Amino acid sequence: MSSLLRLATAGSVDDGKSTLVGRLLYDTKSVLADQLDAVTRASVDRGLSTPDLSLLVDGLRSEREQGITIDVAYRYFATPKRSFVLADTPGHVQYTRNTVTGASTAQLAVLLVDARKGVIEQTRRHAAVLALLGVPRLVLAVNKVDLVDYDEETFRVIAKEFTDHATSLGYAEGSVLAIPVSALVGDNVVERSAHTPWYSGPTLLEHLETVPVAPDPHDAPFRFPVQYVIRPRTPEYPDYRGYAGQVAAGTVRPGDEVVVLPAGLRTTVERIDTPDGELAEAAAGRSVTLVLADDLDIARGDVIAAAGSAPVATDELDATLAWLSEKPLRPGARVLVKHGARTVQAFVDELVSRFDEQKLSTVDYPETLQLNEIGRAKVRVAEPLPVDEYEVSRRTGAFLVIDPADGTTLAAGMVGAPLPVLRSDRDVVSPGP
Amino acid sequence: MTTAATDAATDNLAALESEAIHIFREVAGEFDRPVILFSGGKDSTLLLHLAIKAFWPAPVPFPLLHVDTGHNFDEVIAFRDHVVAKYGLRLIVANVQDWIDDGRLTERPDGTRNPLQTQPLLDTITEHKFDAVFGGGRRDEERARAKERIFSLRNAFGQWDPRRQRPELWNLYNGRHRPGEHVRVFPLSNWTEADVWNYIAREKVELPSIYYAHQRKVYKRDGMWLTEGPWGGPRDGEEVKELTVRYRTVGDGSCTGAVESTASTVEEVIAEVMASRLTERGATRADDRLSEAAMEDRKREGYF
Numbered sequence: 001m002s003s004l005l006r007l008a009t010a011g012s013v014d015d016g017k018s019t020l021v022g023r024l025l026y027d028t029k030s031v032l033a034d035q036l037d038a039v040t041r042a043s044v045d046r047g048l049s050t051p052d053l054s055l056l057v058d059g060l061r062s063e064r065e066q067g068i069t070i071d072v073a074y075r076y077f078a079t080p081k082r083s084f085v086l087a088d089t090p091g092h093v094q095y096t097r098n099t100v101t102g103a104s105t106a107q108l109a110v111l112l113v114d115a116r117k118g119v120i121e122q123t124r125r126h127a128a129v130l131a132l133l134g135v136p137r138l139v140l141a142v143n144k145v146d147l148v149d150y151d152e153e154t155f156r157v158i159a160k161e162f163t164d165h166a167t168s169l170g171y172a173e174g175s176v177l178a179i180p181v182s183a184l185v186g187d188n189v190v191e192r193s194a195h196t197p198w199y200s201g202p203t204l205l206e207h208l209e210t211v212p213v214a215p216d217p218h219d220a221p222f223r224f225p226v227q228y229v230i231r232p233r234t235p236e237y238p239d240y241r242g243y244a245g246q247v248a249a250g251t252v253r254p255g256d257e258v259v260v261l262p263a264g265l266r267t268t269v270e271r272i273d274t275p276d277g278e279l280a281e282a283a284a285g286r287s288v289t290l291v292l293a294d295d296l297d298i299a300r301g302d303v304i305a306a307a308g309s310a311p312v313a314t315d316e317l318d319a320t321l322a323w324l325s326e327k328p329l330r331p332g333a334r335v336l337v338k339h340g341a342r343t344v345q346a347f348v349d350e351l352v353s354r355f356d357e358q359k360l361s362t363v364d365y366p367e368t369l370q371l372n373e374i375g376r377a378k379v380r381v382a383e384p385l386p387v388d389e390y391e392v393s394r395r396t397g398a399f400l401v402i403d404p405a406d407g408t409t410l411a412a413g414m415v416g417a418p419l420p421v422l423r424s425d426r427d428v429v430s431p432g433p
Numbered sequence: 434m435t436t437a438a439t440d441a442a443t444d445n446l447a448a449l450e451s452e453a454i455h456i457f458r459e460v461a462g463e464f465d466r467p468v469i470l471f472s473g474g475k476d477s478t479l480l481l482h483l484a485i486k487a488f489w490p491a492p493v494p495f496p497l498l499h500v501d502t503g504h505n506f507d508e509v510i511a512f513r514d515h516v517v518a519k520y521g522l523r524l525i526v527a528n529v530q531d532w533i534d535d536g537r538l539t540e541r542p543d544g545t546r547n548p549l550q551t552q553p554l555l556d557t558i559t560e561h562k563f564d565a566v567f568g569g570g571r572r573d574e575e576r577a578r579a580k581e582r583i584f585s586l587r588n589a590f591g592q593w594d595p596r597r598q599r600p601e602l603w604n605l606y607n608g609r610h611r612p613g614e615h616v617r618v619f620p621l622s623n624w625t626e627a628d629v630w631n632y633i634a635r636e637k638v639e640l641p642s643i644y645y646a647h648q649r650k651v652y653k654r655d656g657m658w659l660t661e662g663p664w665g666g667p668r669d670g671e672e673v674k675e676l677t678v679r680y681r682t683v684g685d686g687s688c689t690g691a692v693e694s695t696a697s698t699v700e701e702v703i704a705e706v707m708a709s710r711l712t713e714r715g716a717t718r719a720d721d722r723l724s725e726a727a728m729e730d731r732k733r734e735g736y737f
Contacts, residue, residue, distance in 0.1 A: 073579040100600060101600040101601055230488060232490050240490060286447070287455050395604070407609025409600055412600070
């Protein structure tokens with residue numbers, strides 16, 4: 001069974017992102033004859049002499065009409081070495097929220113720049129968003145190298161500027177790779193280019209196939225948000241009571257001592273049930289049902305955690321918010337917070353800082369957080385939540401901010417300050433007891 | 434029995450299964466009246482299989498809804514009823530014929546009833562006050578579907594607005610909706626056709642017999658092998674042949690074509706699907722060929 005890599009693309013408008021994704025699909029033979037026929041037909045209708053590969057991925061009528069990508073789309077392709085889920089995210093400033101969406105689950109991101117333009121404002125913004133969301137690895141695809149005569153110096157300058165930027169966002173140098181490509185012609189995407197003899201690194205696909213994917217760490221403390229209580233009340237299972245959920249972090253085994261939060265009750269795991277039989281252990285990502293030794297009052301939203309290293313439930317979150325709504329955030333806003341399987345009422349106490357992704361600095365105590373802005377805030381929640389730092393655990397450190405009136409997702413919330421620049425000496429953690 | 438733990442991160446199918454089960458349980462936890470759209474096809478059968486696993490050993494806490502065009506294959510209807518009886522499920526059937534009979538819908542000149550499913554679906558959702566509707570849609574099927582969220586909000590008219598979709602972050606699904614709105618939920622979003630078949634093989638999921646090679650009298654129309662049925666055909670000049678065929682998708686008989694195939698086991702089907710140069714929809718669905726944005730337009734109206 002091949003392994004799975006979840007990746008996201010990002011880049012600004014017209015840098016050829018759809019063409020690159022189309023090229024990846026086309027050159028990995030992931031495009032079937034009828035799809036190519038449709039694209040060829042549409043390209044001819046538009047007066048083009050060769051198939052426009054961007055039409056393979058721009059799925060919406062208005063996208064094809066405008067020649068831009070509006071909404072994040074998910075693509076699937078596979079090679080003998082690996083399967084890929086690709087979140088193809090739009091580059092327009094007003095759609096930065098889609099970059100946040102794609103980045104939230106990505107293990108690697110491919111950022112595009114146009115070789116003629118180099119690193120621009122939007123590149124820096126996207127890199128910051130990717131760093132914030134904790135995407136472990138970046139690839140900079142320096143696209144349209146054919147239009148700068150495959151000039152090595154141009155590529156080197158762009159690669160260096162970007163690597164420096166990524167490093168200042170917290171990336172280690174080894175986790176960032178720049179590749180000179182032409183999506184239109186196909187240079188260094190899947191096939192190695194004869195035009196760039198000065199480039200000795202891998203093609204984009206070679207890199208995607210071989211880059212190490214860090215699995216969820218098995219030795220992290222166990223976390224299990226209870227999604228649903230399974231109580232059959234059938235003649236066959238009259239007294240069965242199981243707690244269904246997906247392991248969010250760490251590993252669980254029968255006999256493990258656990259604590260149920262927020263109540264703080266202790267018990268042990270008796271069994272890990274699945275319809276295919278009991279498991280000897282279940283690791284992060286696995287959906288299972290836990291049967292506990294004691295009959296406790298546990299409901300959806302509770303968290304079962306390793307007894308020795310349980311998180312402390314808190315009613316004040318020190319968090320970073322990526323604001324995704326046209327409606328600006330002002331201190332005092334009443335919102336809902338969804339963390340794990342629990343949704344609670346909340347109140348944004350204070351906006352501590354706003355992040356300036358160009359200057360890599362913060363502005364203190366801003367009056368608002370506008371669409372696509374990132375800031376640090378104090379969020380008071382009506383019931384204590386057992387959160388972890390986002391930097392430590394992407395799953396248990398993340399939450400949604402939801403509009404209680406219409407249900408809109410307003411923000412991506414991350415506990416703590418995942419970017420170094422957002423941390424400050426002026427501590428925003430609530431005063432101790 | 435204790436089975437060896439598998440590493441979800443390195444086992445693609447296990448990861449997809451865990452994700453789908455997580456989605457089912459989120460819906461059960463957050464919504465009042467969910468329903469599973471069930472046509473008897475492979476995707477909805479897989480959906481049901483995963484729902485049964487998600488709530489085991491308790492019964493599936495949702496009913497099934499079948500929008501029956503009246504042009505279904507007999508084998509598929511028999512399979513549907515067999516599955517419902519086997520698992521003790523509740524089945525709601527919305528018959529397109531009822532809507533035609535009382536004048537709410539008019540038969541199309543081309544005889545296809547696939548587009549006519551939208552109104553019975555929306556009417557039934559309203560009548561039963563369903564607030565979450567599971568579908569077997571996959572993002573790999575079609576480029577408009579590639580844009581679909583796992584939780585996809587529909588307004589009171591059942592419409593999809595791709596420009597106003599909610600961002601979907603991590604595995605935290607936002608199911609909030611206002612009265613009259615509902616959410617379409619797609620637990621198979623991240624599965625490909627190959628994943629579906631490999632999982633069917635691994636789990637030994639039972640499917641309608643027409644997915645496997647069999648003898649059938651068919652005639653050719655618009656490049657597809659259609660079978661005789663109440664949808665009309667063969668017309669004059671359409672020659673009927675007896676061929677060995679199977680179906681890659683199962684839908685309305687008027688627009689679902691058979692492919693010539695001798696694949697009679699799951700393993701043979703997988704080999705065939707892997708070697709095919711056509712997508713399942715390109716091979717056998719006439720309704721997607723109507724225009725460059727046929728699927729998007731139908732989804733905007735409330736179709737799946």
